[in-house]
Amino acid sequence: MQAYIANAESKWRPIFNNIMSFREAGEDGPPGFRVIELKRYINDGLKKDKVSDADVSDIFVDLDVEGKGFVSQQVFVKEMTKLPRKEAFESAFDMKDFNRDGMLSAKEIQDAFDLVGVDKERSAKFFKQVDTNKDGKISKAEFMKMV
Template sequence: MSLTKQECEDFWSKADKNGDGQLTIQELDKALRSILPPGKGPSSKDVVYMFSAVDKDGDKSVTKKEFFDEMEKPPRRETLEETFKKYDKDNSGSLKRDEIEAVVRDSGAFKGGNVKEITDDIMKEADTSGDGAVDLQEFLKIVS
C-alpha cells in the first residue's frame, strides 16, 4: 500500500480514535472497514497480515512511525515487478522453472523446506497457461 502523506494523516486520524498514538488491530480493522464499501473490505485474515507486516517490533500495536514508514515504501506491485525482472535472466518475459527455484532459494522464506518440491508446487499453481513458465501476471497472482 502506498499513500500520500496527507492520505496517511487522514487515515491515521480516523483510525487512532483514542488519540494514544498507537493503533490496535481492532482500530485498524474498524478504520479500514469505515473507508471501504461494504463487502469490499479486507478479510479478518488480511487485516491480521497487514497489521503484522506493519507492527515491526511485535508489540501488538502500530505506532505512527511504523505506519508512516510502511506507507512510504514503494507500491508492492512495483517491488514485485522489479523482483520478477531481476530473476528473468534471459529477459523472456517469463520465469522458467530454474528461475522460480532461484526466487524460492533466495527468498529464505522456505528454510528447511525442499526447494525443488516447493518450486514444483509453485509451478503447478502459478503456470495457469501450462507453458512451463510463469509470466508476470501469473507471478503477481501467486505472490499477491
C-alpha cells in the first residue's frame, strides 16, 4: 500500500508542475495554481474537447479544499490520490471478505495474510488495530479508516 501511494504521488507531481507552467511568464502568483492556470492547462494543455468555465470552476473548487483561491502541490497530490486510494482499499476489503458477509473476521484476515506470506502474529496485530470497536469483526467503515 505504501508503494502504491508513493507511486501515485510521483505520477501527480509532474502534472502539478505542468499546470503551474501555464502561469504567464514573469507573472507573480501564489505558491499553487489558480483557476486561471487550471483553465489554460485543461483547454490548451490537454487539448481535450472544450471544457466550460463552469466545469473548470467546479473542478477547481473541489481541489481547493482549503478555500485559499489556489491549490498547492501538497493539496493537489493529496486530493488526486484520494479517490484511487479509496477504491484500492475497497477492493482490498472485498478480496479478503471470503464469505461475502460484508465483515472481515479474524480468520478471513489470517487467511488473506497467509496467502501473501504474512505470519499469524502480524495478522493478529493488524486485526486488533483495525477492529476499533473490538467486536471481533472488521467492518468496511473500520477498514476504510486506514485510507
